[in-house]
Amino acid sequence: xxxxxxxxxxxxxxxxxxxxxxxxxxxxxxxxxxxxxxxxxxxxxxxxxxxxxxxxxxxxxxxxxxxxxxxxxxxxxxxxxxxxxxxxxxxxxxxxxxxxxxxxxxxxxxxxxxxxxxxxxxxxxxxxxxxxxxxxxxxxxxxxxxxxxxxxxxxxxxxxxxxxxxxxxxxxxxxxxxxxxxxxxxxxxxxxxxxxxxxxxxxxxxxxxxxxxxxxxxxxxxxxxxxxxxxxxxxxxxxxxxxxxxxxxxxxxxxxxxxxxxxxxxxxxxxxxxxxxxxxxxxxxxxxxxxxxxxxxxxxxxxxxxxxxxxxxxxxxxxxxxxxxxxxxxxxxxxxxxxxxxxxxxxxxxxxxxxxxxxxxxxxxxxxxxxxxxxxxxxxxxxxxxxxxxxxxxxxxxxxxxxxxxxxxxxxxxxxxxxxxxxxxxxxxxxxxxxxxxxxxxxxxxxxxxxxxxxxxxxxxxxxxxxxxx
Numbered sequence: 001x002x003x004x005x006x007x008x009x010x011x012x013x014x015x016x017x018x019x020x021x022x023x024x025x026x027x028x029x030x031x032x033x034x035x036x037x038x039x040x041x042x043x044x045x046x047x048x049x050x051x052x053x054x055x056x057x058x059x060x061x062x063x064x065x066x067x068x069x070x071x072x073x074x075x076x077x078x079x080x081x082x083x084x085x086x087x088x089x090x091x092x093x094x095x096x097x098x099x100x101x102x103x104x105x106x107x108x109x110x111x112x113x114x115x116x117x118x119x120x121x122x123x124x125x126x127x128x129x130x131x132x133x134x135x136x137x138x139x140x141x142x143x144x145x146x147x148x149x150x151x152x153x154x155x156x157x158x159x160x161x162x163x164x165x166x167x168x169x170x171x172x173x174x175x176x177x178x179x180x181x182x183x184x185x186x187x188x189x190x191x192x193x194x195x196x197x198x199x200x201x202x203x204x205x206x207x208x209x210x211x212x213x214x215x216x217x218x219x220x221x222x223x224x225x226x227x228x229x230x231x232x233x234x235x236x237x238x239x240x241x242x243x244x245x246x247x248x249x250x251x252x253x254x255x256x257x258x259x260x261x262x263x264x265x266x267x268x269x270x271x272x273x274x275x276x277x278x279x280x281x282x283x284x285x286x287x288x289x290x291x292x293x294x295x296x297x298x299x300x301x302x303x304x305x306x307x308x309x310x311x312x313x314x315x316x317x318x319x320x321x322x323x324x325x326x327x328x329x330x331x332x333x334x335x336x337x338x339x340x341x342x343x344x345x346x347x348x349x350x351x352x353x354x355x356x357x358x359x360x361x362x363x364x365x366x367x368x369x370x371x372x373x374x375x376x377x378x379x380x381x382x383x384x385x386x387x388x389x390x391x392x393x394x395x396x397x398x399x400x401x402x403x404x405x406x407x408x409x410x411x412x413x414x415x416x417x418x419x420x421x422x423x424x425x426x427x428x429x430x431x432x433x434x435x436x437x438x439x440x441x442x443x444x445x446x447x448x449x450x451x452x453x454x455x456x457x458x459x460x461x462x463x464x465x466x467x468x469x470x
Contacts, residue, residue: 001189005034005177012147012175016114018042019075019107021100024059027119029066029197030186031178035117036070042117043073045107047100049081051092052201059198066196077103093208101152108151108172116151120176123183123214126232130213136291138281143240144233149174182229249275250282265326267301287328288314297321309421322420329422341391352390355428355469357447362464370457375448375469379455384444384465389431396441397429399452410443413450430467 020035022028022044035042046063048056060076067074085095104116125144132141151174178186190197206212221228253276254262257269265283273279277298284294293312300307300321310321313331320327332354342352347360361381370378397410414424428447432455435442445451448469457464 001181001185002034002037004180006038008177008180009035009038009040012177013040013115013117016173017112018115018117019104019111019113020044021104021116021118022046022063023200024063024198025119025200025203026190026197027121027124027178027183027186029063029195030190031117031119032066032072033193033195034177034189036072043075043111043113045075045104046077047096047103048076048078049096049099050078051081051096055198055201059200062196062198075107097152105151105172113172115173115175117175117177119178120145121178121181121183121186122229122233123218125179125236126218126229127210127213129232129236130217131209134209138285138291139239139243139246142236143243144236145176145179146240147176147179180233246278247282250279253279254283263328267307267324267326270326271301283326284319287317287319289317289319290314293319297326311421318422320420320422323418325420327420327422341389343387343389345387349470350390352428353392354426355447358468358470360466360468362466364457364461364464367457367464367466377445377448377451377467378457379445379451379465379467380457380461381463381465382461384430384432384455385434387433388444389433390428390447391431393424393427393429394441397443398441399443399445399450400454401450402453402456404453410446413446417449 018035018040020028020032020042022032023046032044044063044067046060048060050056064074064076066072079096079099081092081096081099084090084099085092088095088098090098107113108116129142129144132144135141151172189195202208203211204215206215218228225231253270253273254265257265257273257279259266259269270276270279280298280301281291281294284297289312293314296310297312297319300310307321308323312319316331317328318331320329342350344350344359349356349358351357367378372378393410393414395411398407399410399413400406401408401413410427410429414427419427427449429443430445430447432442432444435444443452444455445467447467
């Protein structure tokens with residue numbers, strides 16, 4: 001097994017500084033022993049989740065002693081896992097996962113580790129496949145774990161340890177050098193080489209899904225096929241290769257349908273793709289939408305319901321179905337949604353909601369062309385004076401669009417311009433509070449789009465107020 005393990009290390013770890021995640025259980029202690037016997041330089045990270053009282057402390061002491069006896073670097077931290085799970089509304093399993101990987105990422109960032117090695121084995125991989133199927137999964141879930149991937153990262157505070165954001169952890173590789181070995185092989189190596197390890201008493205329980213699969217489902221499968229674990233892992237390799245082909249096809253199809261904007265898909269172009277349903281799944285899954293949301297959008301696109309104006313939300317994104325398009329945007333924070341208005345008092349750079357813009361006052365003679373690119377508006381600075389307000393659109397807002405003498409409701413302007421719901425929500429109104437009819441919802445401009453005719457630059461204009469969306 002040691003010879004096979006060395007071959008794996010040559011493939012997965014040609015160079016770099018390695019951190020081993022070691023719990024004290026048989027799998028991680030086998031991995032640590034193999035690293036040591038292979039002559040690799042590494043350090044160990046151990047988390048004490050304090051979920052099993054003295055057992056947890058005993059795990060920590062054993063790992064600490066093993067490292068001290070071999071002069072191996074040792075990192076350790078403690079977590080109040082139960083409190084963290086309660087605060088975040090997570091299961092104990094998910095809370096422990098988030099805590100440990102956030103801490104591992106912070107260690108890698110602080111000490112310069114380029115690789116994090118975990119002891120997932122072939123049995124774990126097969127269990128993960130079945131868990132993915134139970135939860136619902138795409139072909140990625142059928143491919144199981146990968147020998148090399150990016151370290152999961154959650155960011156933020158993690159109960160006393162500062163988590164590392166995705167950007168910091170992006171260069172850290174998560175490696176699984178034990179993935180090709182079954183639990184029986186691991187047990188054989190540990191027993192024959194006298195490797196110390198600790199038994200986690202909760203592993204024998206069937207309260208958790210993974211344990212139920214391990215103790216109740218797999219024994220039946222192995223009665224039908226004694227090589228069941230190896231067979232499943234071989235098939236997952238085929239799934240992984242098929243997934244790579246599918247992803248390549250979907251990426252090309254999405255690029256054609258997006259037409260340069262990854263946050264907007266042309267529905268006609270999307271549905272002209274062979275197997276467009278799976279292309280849609282890959283696109284939405286990339287933004288964190290679940291299978292139920294994908295099925296609902298697919299149902300809409302097939303014409304079985306009204307398409308336009310439907311909203312779907314994932315944890316971080318929103319998707320809007322519009323006439324001819326699917327539009328995705330980042331979900332706004334509560335703080336951004338709570339912004340009521342912004343007073344602009346002088347030249348400068350401002351941000352309102354998610355829109356940044358610059359205001360500057362210029363001499364009339366310096367403005368040689370009144371026709372400006374999209375996002376730039378020119379006002380007579382003696383008519384629209386500082387201070388003025390920026391706010392969101394409100395029902396009843398109206399203005400006289402440049403070149404027009406009659407009133408127009410902003411809602412009608414939105415309709416003429418075919419604004420979708422996102423565009424309406426993001427639109428910024430400029431309001432001149434000096435107007436006598438300001439209380440009647442008379443706006444001065446829709447930022448970056450159109451001004452009221454009374455603010456236009458004329459031959460009598462002395463100075464120009466230029467407002468540019470950036």
